[in-house]
């Protein structure tokens with residue numbers, strides 16, 4: 059079984075700051091580092107490191123060609139990534155504070171050139187039972203989902219960043235929905251108090267045919283296991299940089315499932331991998347190797 063991650067590839071300009079800059083303020087950063095990132099690239103690397111046979115599809119500008127080398131080094135096949143002359147690679151401006159939290163400003167660049175043509179071309183190489191892993195940082199999502207569904211691929215959606223337009227996508231085709239509490243409330247079109255297990259049940263009712271994974275930060279995650287709901291605790295660590303931790307979680311979870319792990323084991327692997335990722339700087343560079351995750355003891 060093959061896994062295709064159709065998603066964003068970014069250059070992350072990460073500024074270490076004492077606090078997030080606010081309206082009207084000019085703030086000096088303590089450091090600037092440029093990391094490889096983008097939810098698609100991060101998840102593809104995590105998938106591959108978790109043992110999945112992984113392809114990435116997407117687009118970069120000529121300024122992002124070196125990112126393809128990093129993907130290949132991690133074992134990801136990049137033949138479906140276009141290198142465009144006229145576009146810049148997607149960019150993220152990331153502020154990272156002393157608690158390891160971040161806020162992110164995105165410029166889509168080449169990620170926003172993806173359309174029906176590329177979807178047709180790429181998806182023709184995949185078929186029934188193969189996995190398609192999507193986030194929400196590229197254009198062309200509805201075409202990609204329609205075609206993958208027709209081909210009987212298993213669709214994994216991490217609806218991040220959540221935007222109004224996503225509610226118009228064919229979400230009924232999603233087989234695995236992996237989201238956090240804020241995204242869950244937005245997907246349900248609700249504001250307010252619903253959280254944790256209650257929120258999980260509301261999402262499950264809205265998407266009855268999907269396996270739901272609801273991440274709840276330091277409290278871990280709720281997930282569907284057949285007819286029952288289970289809880290995966292998070293592994294407590296001192297966070298340095300949380301950027302890409304959610305992507306590491308998704309990649310290891312789906313990577314574990316494609317290797318035939320029962321969902322409970324894949325969830326535990328994902329929780330460990332994302333805990334390790336937050337102890338390191340950067341998005342893609344913080345993703346651990348499988349042996350390290352499996353051998354990790356607190």
Ligand code: RIB
Nearest residue numbers: 068095096097150302341
């Ligand atoms: O999920 C983290 C990622 O979000 C970063 O790597 C950044 O590029 C944005 O896409």
